[in-house]
Structure formats: structure tokens, C-alpha cells
Amino acid sequence: MDVRQLLMPVFSGVTLDGPSRMLRVDSKPIKVETSPGHVEIAFLHVIESEGSSHTDLRVAAIYDRSPIHTFMFDSEGAMLTANQAALLAHQRSALGLTASHGSAITLRSLFDCGSYDGGQQEAQAAYDEAVDCHRHIHPHISKKDGRTKWAMIEMWPMQDPVTAGSAVLAKKYNxxxxxxxxxxxxxxxxxxxxxxxxxxxxxxxxxxxxxxxxxxxxxxxxxxxxxxHDKFTPRSGFDADTPIDKTLQFLQGVIAGDMPPVQTALDLYHILSESDTNLRQPVGLESQLLQHSLGSEVGQSMLQLLQGNSSAPRGGEGLIISGPVCMLSDKRACLESAAAQSSGLARHGSMTKQQQQQLFIPTNVTPDVERRLYDAESNWQFDIFGYAEACHGKCLSMLTFHLMKQTGIIKEHGLDESKLCHFLQKIESGYDSANPYHNSVHVASVVQMSHMLLCHGGVLKSGAMNRQQQVATYWSAMVHDHEHGGLNNDFLIKSRHPLAITYNDQSPLENHHLASAVRLLLQPEYQYIPASHCSAEATAQFRIVAVNQVLGTDMKKHFDITSRFQMVMKCADIGHLAAAARTHKRWAYQLEEEFFRQGDKERSCGLSVSPLMDRSTQGGMTRSQMGFFSIVGIPLFKAMAEVFEDAQPMLDGVMANYHHWEAATPEADLPA
Ligand SMILES: [Zn+2]
Structure with a gap:
């Protein structure tokens, strides 16, 4: 073999004539010193052919220059040949400059790279001629940088053109x-x-x-x-609807196109056709109170409180009280009591000049009282007891004057300040501080509540009352319990008290509160309303408001309340139901004490003690709180808040106290 020929690079463009069939092409890496001390790797291509041709050379050139690593292996997996790129990549590391040439590349070693330990099966499968092309993808760790590399090896079964034995053409792609x-x-x-x-x-x-x-x-x-539901539906199961309410509901149903059951119509017919039906009183009030929901003593007391026709003495009491005017003469204590009351009523005569000069000057108050007065202007839960203690016995006159002045009605109506002060002072002295409940503090609280309803509850804002009626309302509030003796109408009536005689058992107390105060107002020294505001019409208006409001405070008229004037005064009169819990409780126990005192008086007079007024039995009027809230308080305040939604805080206060009593009331006294 010619060595020059062997050394000649295959792709140098040299033409060779030779056998047309290539028998063997082989490439071997060799070291070539290209310059002194500088050695490079070169490949020696050995071509064995049966007469070479240009085509063979070109095929060889393509094969050699292809960047795809291309190998040919014999049937044993030994490499027959490979192109430059393949040899360079696969032999460089093994070769080194000192290593011997031709370190073995086999079909299996293609797979035998790093992590993959020889492709025994893949190499075996590569000779299966039934498969056109065997493809395997496998990873290996690069020796150079330790990174995982991926390669795809494609293998075609073929015939070695030199030996005609079975061979494999393999290509490896990165x-x-x-x-x-x-x-x-x-x-x-x-x-x-x-x-x-x-x-x-x-x-x-x-x-x-x-x-x-x-x-x-x-x-x-x-x-x-x-x-x-709980808030607006008292637990008593008490049906507070009056015949008028029931008729209206029935008619509303008919108008709305409902077909009310015949039974409803029949019930209504019976209610209305009863000769003694009170159209403004809940249907069957007495039986409801006594049988339906409340404990018997509690029910009795509620009945006595609310029912208008209960004034006549019942049972044996008629025998005890037989005197035409007062109690039996041998009931000494009772006589004394009546005398005391009569003298009490008479003890307020005209004031002397000196007394008048001692009148308070409402503007000259301590800072504490002043602060409390301003608080009273807009607080639904005003601390009336704290205020009363701070102003030493002038709580009613000072508060009323302050509120009237602050609202501007004194100026607006040209009211005589000095006479107003005299009147207030006089009225205040008509309240007995010995009464636990019906005293000037209670009345001051009613004035304050009336003011709240008018100015903050929406009564004035809505136009339900005008400024003239406002003047009358303050007057009604301040006089509404004038000269109250701490005994209720029932007592006055059954003891034949002069007031009961005078007013024929018809709201004797309320009639007296009103008449006595009007008598005072008619005296020139107290006439704080200027003559210019006392036309016949204005006076009539004033009287309508005052009479309605003051007489409406009789609990027996509770279900007769028809006007908004009455509602305002009524709410204010039992306004402590909406007070802060502490204040409300104090009022409740003070009223209970007043009732106990009446009970004491009844016993000492030989009268039967009124329900819940006997201090020797367990619990007094506070036992009936739930019933009182359910039947009187909640429906009233609810109606008020429905008409005047600004009055909602008052209803909220009432409900809070109701729940307080509910929690505190023993099972036995709870309405069913
Ligand atoms: Zn009152």
C-alpha cells in the first residue's frame, strides 16, 4: 500500500481512480505535530476499495463531514468505521495525547456513557432487520461538566458492504x-x-x-x-286587640280580597253585639288577665289598674265602708289619713311677697347642675336621680324652666319668665317629697321625657304638634300629678275620699291634679302666658291639650287613648320603663314601696289589702312587671315608635328593661 495515499486526506479534493466498489473505509485518530512542540489530533482514513470512483469519494466526504455522529458496527458490535465528528467526540477523552490509538468504541459503548451502564439489549435489538429503525433516548452525566445530557441513538440494520456480513449503522444525536x-x-x-x-x-x-x-x-x-318577633311580641300571649282593632283587621282582609272564615265574622258579631262591650278595651280583658296568662294576684292587680269599672267596692268592703262621705268613724287611722290628705290639698295657699322673693334664679346654678341640665336636653336615659340630688329640691322647676328656655318657646310666645318661675316654684311645692314615687322627681322625669318626645322623638318635626301645643304639653307634664297623696284612685273611691265625691269616682286624682293647677294658673301672679296669647280660641286649644293629656294619665283610661297628645304624656308618665336599668329599677321599687304604704293604710283602715300591695306577702308590684310591660308598656311604646320612628331609642330602652325583668322573674309569676 502506498503510504502517501494512506496519508492523503480524503476530503482534499484529490481524485483517485480505483475500484468502483468501496470495500472498507476506516478512520483512525493520529497525533500530528503541526508546528514544533504543538501537536494536534488528525484522522487517518483508510479506504480499501475495488477501484475507487468519484462517487465513492463524495459519499465518503459526506459521511466524514457530517456533524451527526455516525458509526458502523459489525455483527459483534465492534466499530467498523465512524465519521470525524463521532470519533472526535467519543475518543477525545479516552485518547488523550499519550493514550494509545483506537481505544475501543463498540455499539454498547454508545450507550455506556456515565449513568447508563451499557445498552446490552438495545445493541442486541439493533440487528433485528424487521425493524426499520431502532430509536433509544437515554440520559447520561457529562464527564466534562457533570450535567445530565440527553442523547438519541438511531440504529439501522444493514449489510457491511465490505464483508457482506450483518452490520449496524448508528447515529447519535445530542x-x-x-x-x-x-x-x-x-x-x-x-x-x-x-x-x-x-x-x-x-x-x-x-x-x-x-x-x-x-x-x-x-x-x-x-x-x-x-x-x-320576641321584641314586639310580649310573651304573655295577651291579646291586646280591641273590638275596633279586630273590626278594622276584618275589614282590611275583606278589602284586600281575602275571604275571612265565617267563624271570624261570627266571633266579631258576638263581640260587637255584647251590650257592655268597651270598644276601646282589649276583648275579654278581665278573663284574659285572671284566667289566661297572669298569676291570680298579679292579674287582679293589673285588672284593678286597668279596668275602668272596677271602682265600686267589691265583696265585703261595701259593708265596711258605709259612711256617706268618709270612712267609718271607728277606723281612726283611715280618718286621719283622709284628714291629712285634705289638709295636704289645702296647705298650698297664695305665696307671701317674701316667699316670692326667695324664688330661685334659674340661671344661677352650680356647674354640675348646669351640665346635667344640658344633658337633659337630649338624653333618652337622663340620670334623673343624680340630677335631683345635685339640685336640692328644685329639680322640677329648674329643669322645666331650662328646657322651655332652651327650646325658645319662652321668647317665641312672650312668656313672662318671672311669673313662670313663680308658677313652677308653686307647682313644685305641691308635690310631696314624702311620696316614694309620686314626687317632684317623678314629675321632672315626665317633663324631660315629654321634651325628648317632642324635640327628639319626631313629634314636633312631623307636625303632629305645633309650638302652642308644645307650651301646653310642658304645662301638662309639670302639673300632671299635682298634689298627689301617694294613694291611688281605687283607694280614694273605696274610702269615699272627698276627691272621689267631688269627681263622682271619675279619675278623682287626675281631675284634681288638673283643676288645682288650672286654679293656680288663673291667679294673676302665676299667669305666665301673656294676655295676647289668651284669645278664646287659644285658651280652648290649651285646655283641650291639657285636659286630654292629664286625664289620659289615669291608667284606667289606658285603652281609651286616642290622640297623639295623650300618647306623648302617657309614654312620658311611664317613661321610666325606658330609663337606664338602674334608674328604672329604682323607680319600680319606689312605686312598690308607695303601694305597700297604701296596703298598710288599707289594713289599718280595716279594708282588704289591694293585690300586690301587702308588704307581708312575698313580693309586691314588681311581681307584675312582666304583665305591665306586656299589656301596657310594650304596645304603647311600640305604637309610639311606629308613628314616630325617631322615638325608637325609647322602645329599645323599654325592651332592654323588659328582658331584664324576664330574666329576673320567678317561673311562677311568668305569663304563660
Ligand atoms: Zn305621673
Missing amino acids: ISQQKELELQLASQQVALQRQNQELEQDSVIMQEEQRKLQREANSLAQRLEAVL
Whole structure:
């Protein structure tokens, strides 16, 4: 063999003539010293052919220059040949400059890179001619940088053109970049899937959260409804509807197109056709109170309190009280009591000049009282007891004057301040501080509550009352219990008290409060309303308001209340139901004490003691609080708040106290 020919680079463009069939092409790496001390690797291509041709050379050139690592292996897996790129890549590290040439490349060693320990099976399978192309992808760790590389090996079964034996053409592609992208994509997909799952979970959680919130909202709404129902539906089961209410409801149903049951119509017919039906009193009040809901003594007391026709002495009492004017002469204590009351009524004569000069000057008050007076202007739960203690016995006159002045009605109506002060002082002295309940503090509280309803409860704002009626309302409030003796109408009537005689048992107390105060107002020294405001018409208006309001405070007229004037005074009179719990309780126990004192008096007179007024039995009038709230207080304040929604704080206060009593009332006294 010609060595020059052997050394000649295959791709140098040298033409060779030779056999047309290539028998063998071989490449071997050799070291060539290209310059002194500088050695490079070169490849020696050995071509054995049966007469070479240009075509063979070109084929050889393509094969050799292809960047794809290309190998040919014989049937044993030994390398027959490989192109430059393949040899360079696969032999460089093994070769080194000192290593011997031709370190073995085999079909298996293609797979035998780093992590993958020889492709025994793949190499075996490569000879299966039934398969066109065997493809294997495998990773390996690069020896160079330790990174994972990916390669694809494609193998075609073929015939060795030289030996005509079976052989394999193998190509190896670096697919690391592609694989990396694939892996990135896959990991992104995984991440995306995870995100989707999380979002789905989030959405599930949010839906669950939403459902939970919805459930909570529903339950809150139900609770609110229950509270409102509880709030506006007293537990007594007491039916407060009057025949008028029932008729109106029936007619409303008919107008709305409902077909009311015949029984309802029949019931209504019976109610209305009863000769003694009081159209303005709850149907069957007495039986309801005594049988339906309240304990018997509590029911008796409520009945006595509310029912207009209970004035006549009942049972054996008629025998005891037989005297035409007063009690039997041998009931000494009783006589004394009546005498005391009579003298009490008479003891307020005209004031002397000196007394008049001692009148308070309302503007000259201590800072504490002043602060409390300003508080009274707009506080629904004004601390009346704290205020009364701070101003030493002038609580009514000072408060009334202050409120009237602050609202501007004194100026607006040209009221005579000095005479107003005299009148107030005079009225205040007509309240007995010895009464636990019906004293000037109670009356001051009624004035304050009336003021609240007018100025903050929406009564004036709505036009339900005008400024003239406002003047009359302050007057009614300040006189509404004038010269109250601490004994109720029932006592006055059954003891044949002069007031009961004078007023024929018709609201003797209220008639007296009103008449005695009017008599005072008619005296020139107290006439604080200027003559210019006393036309016949104005006076008539004033009297209508005052008479309605003061007479309306009789509890027996409770179900007869028809006008808004009356409602205002009525609410104010029992306004302590809406006071702060401490204040309200104090009033309740003071009223109970006043009732006990009446009970003491009844016993000492030989009269039967009124229900809940006997201090020797367990509990007094406070036992009837639930009933009083249910039957009187709540319906009244509810009606007020319905007409004047600004008065809602008052109803709220009432309900708070109602629940307080509900919690504190023993089972036995709870309405059914
Ligand atoms: Zn009162």
C-alpha cells in the first residue's frame, strides 16, 4: 500500500481512480505535530476499495463531514468505521495525547456513557432487520461538566458492504437542549396543573366559604327575625286587640280580597253585639288577665289598674265602708289619713311677697347642675336621680324652666319668665317629697321625657304638634300629678275620699291634679302666658291639650287613648320603663314601696289589702312587671315608635328593661 495515499486526506479534493466498489473505509485518530512542540489530533482514513470512483469519494466526504455522529458496527458490535465528528467526540477523552490509538468504541459503548451502564439489549435489538429503525433516548452525566445530557441513538440494520456480513449503522444525536426544553415544558405543565388544582381548590374553598357566609347570614337573619318577633311580641300571649282593632283587621282582609272564615265574622258579631262591650278595651280583658296568662294576684292587680269599672267596692268592703262621705268613724287611722290628705290639698295657699322673693334664679346654678341640665336636653336615659340630688329640691322647676328656655318657646310666645318661675316654684311645692314615687322627681322625669318626645322623638318635626301645643304639653307634664297623696284612685273611691265625691269616682286624682293647677294658673301672679296669647280660641286649644293629656294619665283610661297628645304624656308618665336599668329599677321599687304604704293604710283602715300591695306577702308590684310591660308598656311604646320612628331609642330602652325583668322573674309569676 502506498503510504502517501494512506496519508492523503480524503476530503482534499484529490481524485483517485480505483475500484468502483468501496470495500472498507476506516478512520483512525493520529497525533500530528503541526508546528514544533504543538501537536494536534488528525484522522487517518483508510479506504480499501475495488477501484475507487468519484462517487465513492463524495459519499465518503459526506459521511466524514457530517456533524451527526455516525458509526458502523459489525455483527459483534465492534466499530467498523465512524465519521470525524463521532470519533472526535467519543475518543477525545479516552485518547488523550499519550493514550494509545483506537481505544475501543463498540455499539454498547454508545450507550455506556456515565449513568447508563451499557445498552446490552438495545445493541442486541439493533440487528433485528424487521425493524426499520431502532430509536433509544437515554440520559447520561457529562464527564466534562457533570450535567445530565440527553442523547438519541438511531440504529439501522444493514449489510457491511465490505464483508457482506450483518452490520449496524448508528447515529447519535445530542438532544439535551430539546430534552431540556421538553422537561421545562413538562415541569411547567406540572406547575400549571398544580396551579390549576390550587385554583380549583381555592374556588372550592371560596365556594364553601361563600356557602358558609350565606348560612351565617341566613342564621343571623333568622335570629334577627326571632329577636324582632320576641321584641314586639310580649310573651304573655295577651291579646291586646280591641273590638275596633279586630273590626278594622276584618275589614282590611275583606278589602284586600281575602275571604275571612265565617267563624271570624261570627266571633266579631258576638263581640260587637255584647251590650257592655268597651270598644276601646282589649276583648275579654278581665278573663284574659285572671284566667289566661297572669298569676291570680298579679292579674287582679293589673285588672284593678286597668279596668275602668272596677271602682265600686267589691265583696265585703261595701259593708265596711258605709259612711256617706268618709270612712267609718271607728277606723281612726283611715280618718286621719283622709284628714291629712285634705289638709295636704289645702296647705298650698297664695305665696307671701317674701316667699316670692326667695324664688330661685334659674340661671344661677352650680356647674354640675348646669351640665346635667344640658344633658337633659337630649338624653333618652337622663340620670334623673343624680340630677335631683345635685339640685336640692328644685329639680322640677329648674329643669322645666331650662328646657322651655332652651327650646325658645319662652321668647317665641312672650312668656313672662318671672311669673313662670313663680308658677313652677308653686307647682313644685305641691308635690310631696314624702311620696316614694309620686314626687317632684317623678314629675321632672315626665317633663324631660315629654321634651325628648317632642324635640327628639319626631313629634314636633312631623307636625303632629305645633309650638302652642308644645307650651301646653310642658304645662301638662309639670302639673300632671299635682298634689298627689301617694294613694291611688281605687283607694280614694273605696274610702269615699272627698276627691272621689267631688269627681263622682271619675279619675278623682287626675281631675284634681288638673283643676288645682288650672286654679293656680288663673291667679294673676302665676299667669305666665301673656294676655295676647289668651284669645278664646287659644285658651280652648290649651285646655283641650291639657285636659286630654292629664286625664289620659289615669291608667284606667289606658285603652281609651286616642290622640297623639295623650300618647306623648302617657309614654312620658311611664317613661321610666325606658330609663337606664338602674334608674328604672329604682323607680319600680319606689312605686312598690308607695303601694305597700297604701296596703298598710288599707289594713289599718280595716279594708282588704289591694293585690300586690301587702308588704307581708312575698313580693309586691314588681311581681307584675312582666304583665305591665306586656299589656301596657310594650304596645304603647311600640305604637309610639311606629308613628314616630325617631322615638325608637325609647322602645329599645323599654325592651332592654323588659328582658331584664324576664330574666329576673320567678317561673311562677311568668305569663304563660
Ligand atoms: Zn305621673
